Amino acid sequence: MKNNLLLLVTCLCLSVSANAQKKDKKNKVALDLIAAEPDKELAGETFNRWSIEADFGQSKGSKPYTDGYYGNNPGKFFGGIMINHVGVGARYMFSPKFGMKMNIGIDNLQEQNHSGSLPFQMQHHQLSAEGVVNLIRLFDFQKQAGRFGLLFHLGGQISRMTPQMGPQSKTEWNGGLVAGISPQFRIFKNVSVFADFIVNSNIRQHYNWDGVEFSDPKNNLAGSLYRASFGVSLALGKGKIHGDWAIIRDENAAKLDSLNNRVGEIEELMNDSDKDGVPDYLDQEQNSIAGVAVDTKGRMVDKNNNGVPDDLEKYVNNTVKENSTAATTAATENAVLQLINEGYIAAYFDTAKANPNAASASNIGFILNYLKNNPNRTVDITGFADEIGSTAYNNKLSSDRAESVKAILVRAGIAESRITITPRGEDDSVDKQSDWARRLVRKAIFTVK
Known part of the structure; x- marks a missing residue:
C-alpha cells in the first residue's frame, strides 16, 4: 500500500x-555577455563627408537694365523657359549638420523671345564659397522627412561679366553675396537629385546686365541675379548611404544602448522560473x-x-x-486511472516529429509499468498534431505518433493485441500563434480500459 x-x-x-x-546552456552565454567588448561603431566612421554636384537651369539678371532692355517679358516673372546656366561643385560636411561648398557656374544672359527687349548677350562666370546647413538634421526631422532633404547655403562669390554684343566688350570683375535653398530627394543609396533656388548680389558692378556700361563710372551698381536649376549629387566615401541621410550614432549613446541591452540579458538570465532560489542560467x-x-x-x-x-x-x-x-487501495487505483485517462500522463513530440521527445520517456515508462502490473487492462493511444501544416499532413502525423508510442510499448513486452491507436489529426483548442501552446497539443494520450 x-x-x-x-x-x-x-x-x-x-x-x-x-x-x-x-x-538551455546558459552558463556560457552569461559569461560571454559579461566579457564581450563594447560596440566599436563610432560616430562618423561611415559618414560620407564629400559629395560632388552638377546642375543646369535658368538664370536671369534682375537689375540693372538700360531702358529698352529686359531679360523677360515685363509682367511675367520667368517669361519663356531657356536653359542658360550650367554649374559644377563640391561639398564637404564637417558634421552631419554643417559644411561648406564651392561652385563654378556659367550663365549666358540674353533677351528672350517675345520679351520685347533690344538684343543683348552677357556672359557671366562665377566662383562661390559658401557655408551649408542641413536643415532636416538641424531641426531633427530626419525620420519624418524620409528620402527628402533640405539644404541652406550662404556665402561669398566673385564673378566676371563679359558683354558679347555692342561696343562694350571689356571684362569686369565683381564680388558679392550668394544665398540659396536646395530641396533634395535621394533616389539611390549614394545619389540624390536636387533643385537649387539662389539669389546672387553684386556689390561692385559697372555694367548693366544688357552689356551697356553705367553712365556714371564713379558710382557702383548693385546688381541682382536669380537662378533656378536642377542637378544631381553623388556622395563619395565608404558609407553605404549618402551622407545627408546616413544614420549617425553618437559614440556615447551607442555604448549606453549596448550596456542597457547586456543588463537586460543578464537580468533575464537571473530569472528563477521555478522559484527554487537557483537562477535559470545555473538551474x-x-x-x-x-x-x-x-x-x-x-x-x-x-x-x-x-x-x-x-x-x-x-x-x-x-x-x-x-x-x-x-478502500484506500481502491481509491489509489481509481486515482491512477483518472490521471491516465484525463491526459495527465502523455507523450510529447517536437515539431514535425513522429518519435516522442526525451522528456516523455518517464510517462511512457509509467504506462508500461501499469500495463505490466495489470495484465487484464488494455490501452487506447490517441495521437494529435498542432495546426501548422496541411490537414492531410497532420492527420498522417497524428497516426504516426500513436504508432510510434505503440511500437515502443510492444518492444518493451506489451502484447500488440492490448493496444489500439486512434489518430485525431489537428488539435485546434489552443492559440495557433503561440509556440508554447502548440507544444502542449503535439502529443499522444492514453485511455486505459
Missing part, C-alpha cells in the same frame, strides 16, 4: 516535468516542485537515487500507514 501511494506521488511529479522545456532542472529542497544546480535532492525527491519521500513515509484499508 505504501509503495502504491509513493508511485502515485511520483507519477504526479513526472507528469509535470514532461512538459518542461529542455535546459539544470527548471521544473522543480515548490517546497522541495534543491542543490546548487537546481536539482531536487534525491540522496538514495530512487527517482523520488527526498522531501516527497519523507512526506509519504510520514503520512501513509502500513494498515491502510482496502
Whole structure:
C-alpha cells in the first residue's frame, strides 16, 4: 500500500516535468555577455563627408537694365523657359549638420523671345564659397522627412561679366553675396537629385546686365541675379548611404544602448522560473516542485537515487500507514486511472516529429509499468498534431505518433493485441500563434480500459 501511494506521488511529479522545456546552456552565454567588448561603431566612421554636384537651369539678371532692355517679358516673372546656366561643385560636411561648398557656374544672359527687349548677350562666370546647413538634421526631422532633404547655403562669390554684343566688350570683375535653398530627394543609396533656388548680389558692378556700361563710372551698381536649376549629387566615401541621410550614432549613446541591452540579458538570465532560489542560467532542472529542497544546480535532492525527491519521500513515509484499508487501495487505483485517462500522463513530440521527445520517456515508462502490473487492462493511444501544416499532413502525423508510442510499448513486452491507436489529426483548442501552446497539443494520450 505504501509503495502504491509513493508511485502515485511520483507519477504526479513526472507528469509535470514532461512538459518542461529542455535546459538551455546558459552558463556560457552569461559569461560571454559579461566579457564581450563594447560596440566599436563610432560616430562618423561611415559618414560620407564629400559629395560632388552638377546642375543646369535658368538664370536671369534682375537689375540693372538700360531702358529698352529686359531679360523677360515685363509682367511675367520667368517669361519663356531657356536653359542658360550650367554649374559644377563640391561639398564637404564637417558634421552631419554643417559644411561648406564651392561652385563654378556659367550663365549666358540674353533677351528672350517675345520679351520685347533690344538684343543683348552677357556672359557671366562665377566662383562661390559658401557655408551649408542641413536643415532636416538641424531641426531633427530626419525620420519624418524620409528620402527628402533640405539644404541652406550662404556665402561669398566673385564673378566676371563679359558683354558679347555692342561696343562694350571689356571684362569686369565683381564680388558679392550668394544665398540659396536646395530641396533634395535621394533616389539611390549614394545619389540624390536636387533643385537649387539662389539669389546672387553684386556689390561692385559697372555694367548693366544688357552689356551697356553705367553712365556714371564713379558710382557702383548693385546688381541682382536669380537662378533656378536642377542637378544631381553623388556622395563619395565608404558609407553605404549618402551622407545627408546616413544614420549617425553618437559614440556615447551607442555604448549606453549596448550596456542597457547586456543588463537586460543578464537580468533575464537571473530569472528563477521555478522559484527554487537557483537562477535559470545555473538551474539544470527548471521544473522543480515548490517546497522541495534543491542543490546548487537546481536539482531536487534525491540522496538514495530512487527517482523520488527526498522531501516527497519523507512526506509519504510520514503520512501513509502500513494498515491502510482496502478502500484506500481502491481509491489509489481509481486515482491512477483518472490521471491516465484525463491526459495527465502523455507523450510529447517536437515539431514535425513522429518519435516522442526525451522528456516523455518517464510517462511512457509509467504506462508500461501499469500495463505490466495489470495484465487484464488494455490501452487506447490517441495521437494529435498542432495546426501548422496541411490537414492531410497532420492527420498522417497524428497516426504516426500513436504508432510510434505503440511500437515502443510492444518492444518493451506489451502484447500488440492490448493496444489500439486512434489518430485525431489537428488539435485546434489552443492559440495557433503561440509556440508554447502548440507544444502542449503535439502529443499522444492514453485511455486505459
